[in-house]
Amino acid sequence: MQSWVDEIKGKVRISEVIRRYVSNIKISGDRMYIACPFHNEKTPSCVVSDERGTFHCFGCGESGDSISFVQKIEKIDFKESCKKIASWYGINLVSNKFEKKDKNVDVFHKINNWFKENLHNNLQAYKYLKSRNVDLDLIKNFELGWIPSFKEVKSFCKSENIGDFELNEIGFKEGILKAFQNRISFPIFSSKNVIGFGARYIPSHYEGSGSGFDNSSTNLEKKRSFIGAENVKSFSKNDANAFVRPKYINSPETKYFKKSKNFYGLNQIKKFQPIALVEGYMDVITMSKRSGNALACLGTSVSDDHINMLKNFTNEVIICMDGDEAGNKATKRILEKVMCHIDGRLRFYVFRFPENEDPDSFMNSNENGWKKILESKEDFISSVWRLFMIKRDSPEEYYNDFKMLMNLVKKIPDQELRKIYASKWKNIWSKEMYENNSRQESYKNSYGGYNSGKRSKYDKSEFSSGLKNKTAPNLGLVYEKALISIVLRFPEVFDHIEEEFLDVAFSNEMKIMKESIIDWIRGGKDVDFFTKKGLDSVVDDCVSDKITQILPFMNYKQFDEKIIESWRFIYKQMKARNK
Template sequence: MIAQDSIEALKARLDIVDVVGSYVELKKAGGNYKAPCPFHDEKSPSFVVSPQKQIYHCFGCGAGGDSVKFVMEYEKLNYPEALEKLADSYNFTLSYTDNKNNKPRSQVMDALNEWYKNLLNQKREALAYIQERGIYESSVEKFGIGYAPDSNATINYVKSQMFTMNEAVEMGVIGYDGGRNFARFIERITFPIRSANGSLVGFGGRTITGHQAKYVNSPETPFFNKSRLLYAYHLAKQSLHKKGEIIITEGYLDVIMLHQAGFDNAVATLGTALTVEHLPLLRKGEPKVVMAYDGDKAGRAAALKASKLLSASGFRGGVVVFEGGLDPADMVKDGRVEELANMFRSPKSFIEFVLDELLSLYDLRDPKAKESCMGEGVAYLKTLSPLLQEEYRTYLASRLGGLGVSPSLVKLTSNDNSQQNRPLVQNNSHKDMWELSLIKTVLEKPHFINQILDVLDPSLLLFHSREFSLAIAGKSDSPELMAIMVDESITGLKDEDSLNAELITFLTRYYERELRKVNLAQNISFEEKAFYIRKFRGKIGKLKRGELVGFND
């Protein structure tokens, strides 16, 4: 069981924007951040993250909580698993009430990585391959390159270090199938894969003995998700922030050789296309993005998909395609570093690349194919901002215009304005800002609760009595209260004087309404009416003199 003081120490390190932002692409909105909710389907963003409150809340589906709750919901983990994942991401060592568990979760990974690195120097075939590819010893050290032997040797090493097979399976270095364990990496050069914070979360492996799969990666685990990781990001992040640019390649060797040549802002996807899950990581620092992809059919298809995604998401940058079977690693090895630098300085913009690729996919001598091409081009342009749509409408028209297409035919108008200028919060129920301000004051300054309850009962609130009752009961994790906490249009009262003045005003109006009701009432006796008239007039008199009166007085 994880020790409570260890949990609290971990939570103190967490930043809700950093945690949520590693899963969801957040955009600044005043003092908060917002995004489409990851927990339900929506087009207009109603998901808000508050750095001040360290919580998130969706005004659409009501989901909300802190950093740990988000990881639990997003990753479908239980509470201890979410804590352990966050601890691993933040290089934090949790303490357990049972001493046998008091060790870092990645300890088995770290031990294997050191062993792999030592084995590399003993394997001539692996060293020969590395030298053949032009990799320096300094790069071997920088990237922690190693060598994984046969399966039995790896399993025996894990046992010799007193790790259990369950630990090794959980971290993805050992597999289990058909009643037996086996090593995930067999006779391969190994490339340790780390999270953005530098924690070892997985491995990539390149065969040197002719295995069917040239490259393999660790399997998906709670700690390793290849769709959210970029190889060597932890090494590149300082440089990419300084240069304002990130180079994304397709392989480990491309990254290693580019770093070796001074392009230390290079990273790579992990055997997968760029996905929307990569965007939060790429958004950090708002760098220009240069995609450096192979010129073969698979490389161009991957570059097309990535360019559509990045341009629609508002990223700056473009694409560099390597023709003739070359790749960045080959060019560095051949000494063509200046040529590479020129290519990276002038990539083809994402939008132009997409439109040119779409044009190349159709036989434009065929009128029907030409029509289909224009339709696909227009559909893509509609994913961009209005300004870019208009700018590149002309570009698309010019490329098709020489083939008998008038620019006026490239129409971008849409009748669907349902999502334009829609407010963040869709709520048809009445919102009383005074009552909400009082509730926010209770949430932010709970020491005022007794003072408020002396003069005010939840039943006096006309619109938000439920939320007020939850607030005074300390139910701050309820969706209703989270919505109030992250709503920047609601401001709490600053101090006791402001609170007293607002309470006097509210109560004066309340008792004046009650007095009018009594005067108009016909179903009570004269004596009872006279009693309430004196009572309410007395309260109103005191309030107008600046004196708060008790609710039960």
């Protein structure tokens, strides 16, 4: 039973549990106060501490942990309460109970200890770790070890009465064990037990720095070659084809180790502090050396389970993928995943490493690296915008990116948060469009026309002119429809632009709308005015997506000064064109 308590307390924050029952919550600094559900109160006076895992009510004296909280509120017994909480957070109490008696816990432990001892006798591995700036403290904290030859491992196991059955169960089938031989071991922990291993190959000729050995910090791409050991052919010690050896391998999936449910670094994590999400073993280790706090997903993408686990360790996650194209892609995938988990409790940030640097190399060359990361992390809104709005080659593609982003926002479960995020990104979009228009105008003034001057590769500042080219054949008509649709959407604009509006030389196709709009506005803006005049199809045409997509402010909820400026801008474009 104690193992149940450990398991729940190790994986679930009391504040998470309490939020399921209590909505009247006040946050003050690091503390959370709730309106006590055990006595009648309106002002929260029950304090909840994630650090201690307890709650205490100053009003009625009720106190306890997450399990007793659920017990009291649901009027159920201890066991039922544990099961209930476990079911919410995907904790398998049955297997945990089993794990407690499971002799494989000892098998893992014995083997890990033996690996650790072996490292003391392996100068080559020591030199290698030293070259990666891994000192004795780090070796001790992360329990790094050395896995000798297959034969030696087998004979050790024999001496300890560890049979093939146990080895199979912990993921060391013969072929896999062969892939693990002659490597540095990185034990992977659940909250406190070893549940698997990662292992790093070092070449047999390794003699310290200057050997021409390519380490990950100078070659980010190769770091990603770490794969599950089940996919690795076994190699003899002096294999001439050493270059086909993956640098990193990790245990195959077993009943103890699940890639989508485990992190590397869990045993060293400082809870309730910001956590960096990194790619590799060395990233975690070097982060910790610089007082950082990091976890790595093991050769797999971030899963929903990973994110749910993070919620119990921290409020703040900083995505720290490598500074290369693959790292950007990984960040993008994580942000996409995060979208379904936005609930205001876990905040996500991105830290952008300099080109071709990873957390390991960055931390090694920056003594204050962790401080730098905390200070200059990029917020969620900006990082999503940067990574999702990239196709600037053509206005259509750029607009498609925007539409895809708006679709992604729909994944945010909370309706209000969804609205807030959508409006944040819509605002950036509007701002960009508006700035582009202004820039375009000054461009025009200085060069005397859009088609003069050099137009090299398409970039953001030429967004509008790019659009202009695409729609060139009907541009005059597009402008007219745009002017009309703005007035239809925001009739308030009319007072400001009446003079110019009357001045517009509309084409025959739109002349009828010019007259009708004036009548419509002066006549009190009847809702069925245009229908009565048989102008529905013309109105639809003016407010169609084709037109409104170039007018981002059409999404504005309220009339705004910018709308007047935009109307005038289009008007001036038309005038210039008709000259």
